[in-house]
Amino acid sequence: MSSFSYDPAIRKLDELMKMKHLLPKEAADMLDTVSSLVDKRESYCKQMTTEESPALTKIRKAAGSSRMTTDQLEGQFLKTLVSMTRAKKILEVGLFFGHGALAMAEAIPADGIVVSCEIGAEQVEKTQKLLDQSPHGKKIKIKQGPAKDTLLKLAEEGDTFDFIFIDADKQSQEDYYKIIFGKQLLAPRGTLVVDNALFYGETYDTEGTYKAHDVRKFNEFVVKDETVHRVLIPVRDGMLFIRRLEDVEASS
Numbered sequence: 710m711s712s713f714s715y716d717p718a719i720r721k722l723d724e725l726m727k728m729k730h731l732l733p734k735e736a737a738d739m740l741d742t743v744s745s746l747v748d749k750r751e752s753y754c755k756q757m758t759t760e761e762s763p764a765l766t767k768i769r770k771a772a773g774s775s776r777m778t779t780d781q782l783e784g785q786f787l788k789t790l791v792s793m794t795r796a797k798k799i800l801e802v803g804l805f806f807g808h809g810a811l812a813m814a815e816a817i818p819a820d821g822i823v824v825s826c827e828i829g830a831e832q833v834e835k836t837q838k839l840l841d842q843s844p845h846g847k848k849i850k851i852k853q854g855p856a857k858d859t860l861l862k863l864a865e866e867g868d869t870f871d872f873i874f875i876d877a878d879k880q881s882q883e884d885y886y887k888i889i890f891g892k893q894l895l896a897p898r899g900t901l902v903v904d905n906a907l908f909y910g911e912t913y914d915t916e917g918t919y920k921a922h923d924v925r926k927f928n929e930f931v932v933k934d935e936t937v938h939r940v941l942i943p944v945r946d947g948m949l950f951i952r953r954l955e956d957v958e959a960s961s
């Protein structure tokens with residue numbers, strides 16, 4: 710297998726590949742085929758997906774091998790979603806090196822805005838320099854500090870957003886959700902997307918780590934909310950889409 714996978718089944722396949730010598734030849738050959746099909750599917754999806762801008766590639770390189778940054782496929786998917794929904798005002802919780810923020814900024818009009826929350830002051834400094842290198846960087850306004858404070862302040866000011874992307878500290882997701890829906894931070898007909906909803910497969914596979922426990926708890930909390938429609942898509946580490954029920958279910 711060429712790169713790390715968020716899918717635990719593929720990681721198990723990787724482990725099985727290391728035990729290939731223990732298998733009869735026919736089974737070992739079949740295992741090779743399965744493993745290469747997995748790789749081929751991944752690289753085919755990448756090939757068939759529009760290449761990202763040089764500024765996005767630069768950002769991904771700055772993030773190095775960190776699994777925190779969104780990748781080419783998820784970045785282009787966010788870009789498609791933003792353009793499909795014609796979102797003009799976007800809120801991101803968790804900026805990091807700005808890959809997701811810039812991908813979304815590339816899809817909004819010149820008078821659109823991406824407000825992105827980031828707790829790390831040093832991170833903000835590094836990211837701002839990278840964003841300044843893109844003509845779309847000026848659409849991104851970074852709010853440094855704990856995202857919960859920023860969200861409360863934005864809500865207090867009566868701000869609303871067409872598209873919200875949560876991608877930060879997992880233990881606070883329920884708080885973010887309550888502010889977003891309780892204080893109407895999400896505009897009418899808006900869409901909320903929560904990243905890492907599968908959390909390396911640990912939401913459904915094992916007891917997992919502390920963080921997976923938080924994600925599982927959050928997902929279960931959303932499931933209990935009968936006012937929303939939701940769909941969990943297995944792109945990268947899982948993207949959970951949440952919209953108000955009345956914006957999805959048509960009347961008969």
Ligand SMILES: C[S@@+](CC[C@H](N)C(=O)[O-])C[C@H]1O[C@@H](n2cnc3c(N)ncnc32)[C@H](O)[C@@H]1O
Nearest residue numbers: 777778779803805809827828855856876877878
């Ligand atoms: C997974 S990364 C975000 C990746 C980014 N959305 C992208 O597309 O590449 C999570 C980021 O959230 C930040 N973060 C964590 N807890 C936070 C909090 N309470 N408030 C604001 N930012 C936070 C981290 O410092 C980190 O940079």
